[in-house]
Amino acid sequence: MSNQSGRMLPEVTAESRDFWTGGFEDELRIYRCRACRGWIHPPVGACWRCHSRDVGPEVASGTGKVAAYTVNHHQWFPAFPPPYVIAAVELDDQPDVRLTTCLVECDVDAVEVGMAVEVVFDKQDDVALPFFRPVTK
Amino acid sequence: MTFVDDRAVITGIGQSQIGRRIGRTGIDLALEASERAVEHAGLSFDDIDGVASYPGPVNAEGGFVGATTHDVRDAFGLKTRWHVSGVETSGQIGTLLDAAAAVASGRATHVLCFRSVWEATAQASGRAAALTGKMARASGHSEFRLPFGAASPANWIGMYAQRYMHEFGLTREQIGKLVINGRRNAGLNPNAIYRDPMTMDDYLGARLISWPLGLYDCDVPCDGATAIIVSRREASTGLNNSPLAIEAAGASLAERHTWDQRADLTTMASHDAADSMWETTKLTPGDVDFATLYDGFSYLTTQWIEALGFCEHGKVGQFLDEEDRYRLDGELPINPHGGQLSAGRLHGYGFLHEACVQLWREGGDRQIAKDVEIAAVGIGGGPEAGCMLLRREG
Numbered sequence: 284m285s286n287q288s289g290r291m292l293p294e295v296t297a298e299s300r301d302f303w304t305g306g307f308e309d310e311l312r313i314y315r316c317r318a319c320r321g322w323i324h325p326p327v328g329a330c331w332r333c334h335s336r337d338v339g340p341e342v343a344s345g346t347g348k349v350a351a352y353t354v355n356h357h358q359w360f361p362a363f364p365p366p367y368v369i370a371a372v373e374l375d376d377q378p379d380v381r382l383t384t385c386l387v388e389c390d391v392d393a394v395e396v397g398m399a400v401e402v403v404f405d406k407q408d409d410v411a412l413p414f415f416r417p418v419t420k
Numbered sequence: 421m422t423f424v425d426d427r428a429v430i431t432g433i434g435q436s437q438i439g440r441r442i443g444r445t446g447i448d449l450a451l452e453a454s455e456r457a458v459e460h461a462g463l464s465f466d467d468i469d470g471v472a473s474y475p476g477p478v479n480a481e482g483g484f485v486g487a488t489t490h491d492v493r494d495a496f497g498l499k500t501r502w503h504v505s506g507v508e509t510s511g512q513i514g515t516l517l518d519a520a521a522a523v524a525s526g527r528a529t530h531v532l533c534f535r536s537v538w539e540a541t542a543q544a545s546g547r548a549a550a551l552t553g554k555m556a557r558a559s560g561h562s563e564f565r566l567p568f569g570a571a572s573p574a575n576w577i578g579m580y581a582q583r584y585m586h587e588f589g590l591t592r593e594q595i596g597k598l599v600i601n602g603r604r605n606a607g608l609n610p611n612a613i614y615r616d617p618m619t620m621d622d623y624l625g626a627r628l629i630s631w632p633l634g635l636y637d638c639d640v641p642c643d644g645a646t647a648i649i650v651s652r653r654e655a656s657t658g659l660n661n662s663p664l665a666i667e668a669a670g671a672s673l674a675e676r677h678t679w680d681q682r683a684d685l686t687t688m689a690s691h692d693a694a695d696s697m698w699e700t701t702k703l704t705p706g707d708v709d710f711a712t713l714y715d716g717f718s719y720l721t722t723q724w725i726e727a728l729g730f731c732e733h734g735k736v737g738q739f740l741d742e743e744d745r746y747r748l749d750g751e752l753p754i755n756p757h758g759g760q761l762s763a764g765r766l767h768g769y770g771f772l773h774e775a776c777v778q779l780w781r782e783g784g785d786r787q788i789a790k791d792v793e794i795a796a797v798g799i800g801g802g803p804e805a806g807c808m809l810l811r812r813e814g
Contacts, residue, residue, distance in 0.1 A: 291566040294557035299564075324681070325564050331676060351586075351685055353578030354631040359571035369570045369630075371579050371680045383576075383680045385568040396586045412567050 289362030290407050298326040301340035306404030306411025312340040313374065322377040345402040347372040347415065350381055354391050366391050372400055372415050388416040422668070423700040428520035429663035430810065431530070431651040432461025433776045438611050438644035438764055440540045446486020449645035450536035451495055457647035462660030463530055469501045470528030472519040472650075474512045474535050474768065476505025482543055486536025486645060502528040510671035510693060511714070511800025512768025513808065516650065517669050523652040530655065535769035536645035543641060565679070574638055574717065576679040576802060578630035581719040583685040585632060590737040592632055595718050596623040597740050598754070599636050599761055602715065605748060606758025608786035613640050613764040637718040642764030646773045664779055667794070668809040670697025677803045686734070689805040690720070690727035690798060697807050698729070705729035708809070709792040710778060711752060712771035715759040720801035725754075728796055728807065749789050756786050768799040772808070779812040 295303050298314070302324075305312035314326040318335035322343065329336045352370040355363070368386040373379070386394060387403065400415040434456025436449040458465055471489040478485060489503045502522050509515050512535060519531040558566035570576060584590055600623060606612035618636065626635035656663040672692040675682050682688070698704070705728060713724040722736045730752060731739040739745070746754040757763045757774040764770070775795035777783050798807040 291558050291571075293563045293567045294559035296559075296563075325678065351579040351583035353575055353582055353633075354628075355569065355575055355578075356628040356630065357572070357574070360569055363569035367569055369568060369575050369579065371583075371685070379681075379683055381680045383565050383568055383570055383579075385570075396583065410567075414568070 289360060290412070291360060292407060292410055295410065298328065302326060303410040305340070305342070306406065306413060309404065310342045311345040311402045311413055313343040313376070313380070314338050315341040322374060322380040324380050324382060343374055343376045346375045346418065347382075347400055348375070348378070349386070349394060349396055349398040349400060351396065352386065352394050354394070368394050370394070370415065382413065385414045386416065387414045421700050423666060424520050424524035426665060426667070427524035427653050428666050429651055429653050429656050430648060430666065430776055431656050431659050431661060431663050432457045432463065432649040433773050434458070434460055434647045435611070435773055436645040438613070438642060438766070440613060440642055441544045442643045443541055444538065444643060446483060446536045446538040446645070447491050447495065449538060449643060450487035450492055450534050450647070453536070453645035453647040454492055454496070454532055454534055457532065457649050460660060461649045461651070463649065465496050465498060467530050468498055468532045470519060470522055470531030471498065471500055471503040472515040472531055472533040473505040474509065474515050475507035478507045483537055483539035483541060483643070486538050487534070492532070492534065500528070502531070509806070510673065511804050511806030513772055513797070513799045513806045514671055516648065516772070517671055517806060517808070519650040520666050520669065523650055529652050531650045532647060533650055534645060534647040535767055537765065537767050538643040539641035539765065540643045572630065573802070574630040574633050577717045577719055578633045579680070580685060580688065580802070581632050584719070587686050588734040588737065590722070592624060593620065594737045594740040595637065595722065596620055597743050598721055599623055599718050601743065601746060602755050602759040603762045605756050605786055606762035609757045609763055610784075612758045612762050613642055614762045633717060633719065636761065639716050639760035639765040640762075642766070644764060644766050646766050646769035648769065648772060648776070661780055662812070662814040664776055665811040665813055666808055667703060667811040668697045668701035669807065670694055670700070671806045672696035673803060675803075679802050682803070687727070688723050688801055689803050690723045690801060690807070693805040693807045694727040694729065694798070697809065701809060703794065703809060707794050708752065708796045709790070709794050710756065710788055711754050711796040711798070712756070712775045713754060713798045714768065714771060714800055715755065715761050716765065716801060718761060721754070721759070723801060724798035728798060748786065753788050756783060756788055771799055772797050775810050779810060
């Protein structure tokens, strides 16, 4: 078991540190190119669009839409009792940038493509996992 | 442009015993398949001067790496001029395309290519790493998936399948027709793992793994090895079999190597690979007599059907409704051996093997009735795909 929660936590790297810890300040930090202003995820040391190496984390809106999802029915992890929803969430900041994430606080049968979601951080040990939940307002 | 100037051909194939938990090591299976392939070609091990394999000595648990090129070289005392393996390749047959390039450029004459797995035995003997066990932290390609409970390719591919179904109305019943077709073919394959007929009720009634993928959309871990001999064309005369030309091949990846950033989630790298393959031949999808298409998960096959141009993008559901079209006696038979869903997860190489079996008319009860000359082989899915067109000569 990786920790008390039964989560499989990420190995934090120099490039991913801000992504995994921004949630402690309630910030969703995503890599962004300072030259062309395109967002980049997963974080990598150059901009695949314009090839600038001037890239680094910035605070994203934390809102997005479900681009695709799957309802997992198989028990893989103690901390994730099935059924649970895994989704590719496209960021409102730039829809072709997506996070694979877990949808929480939702009815697994009511999820649909295009559903508006917002980040909610699941804090475990030294990381804050950016999960998403439906926007209810 | 042609693929390696048509200078690489396939001269022999071999497969080991295949089964569930047969209690043999991956090296043992690789050696058995290799011996059979060399013998099938009419070569001796003294003739083999190249070795290629997928994925090589990567750190993977659970019988995923049955043997490395060095294991096989050492076991048979091979003196090679060239060898390669690697997981960073285009689908599991990527290193086979490298082998074709190697013989075409004179770096080797006869390359033994193999893939060996012993997942069923390894997992039964408790050597699979429990996902929550040995690995304390998710790193590398898992870093951005495992923390969210996205543990399996079933999850990653399930998302692609869901989006495609949302866009184009593909149904589970339509995918099920493809799965049932594979099982029907497997019934004629004495080496298949699952041979009992499957009904639509069986398919739809099986437990869900990751919506929309159910149990029968996921392939079956097994033990087995496959070997293929790639030879320089000039060195192929006088051997046992009339050579099979590698008419065309594709290995392109046009976007980032990720499972979730592709611009169009209703396509995969299969489309990139297929597009580049068609650029290397004057043949067209209409010239293909049959196809062996990767089905590590059923949805991946639907991607290959579209990518290779057997139907328009978005129309695979309608294609699948025309079941007569892709049966053994149809216009475009698909996976005569049953695919990995029924015949076992030989992990890519099994599809290439079956294409050769059919072209050499060695298929026995499952031999396609019509004369077959051109086979399309599509291997992989998600961000990793490679494909080939094989042509029988004579």
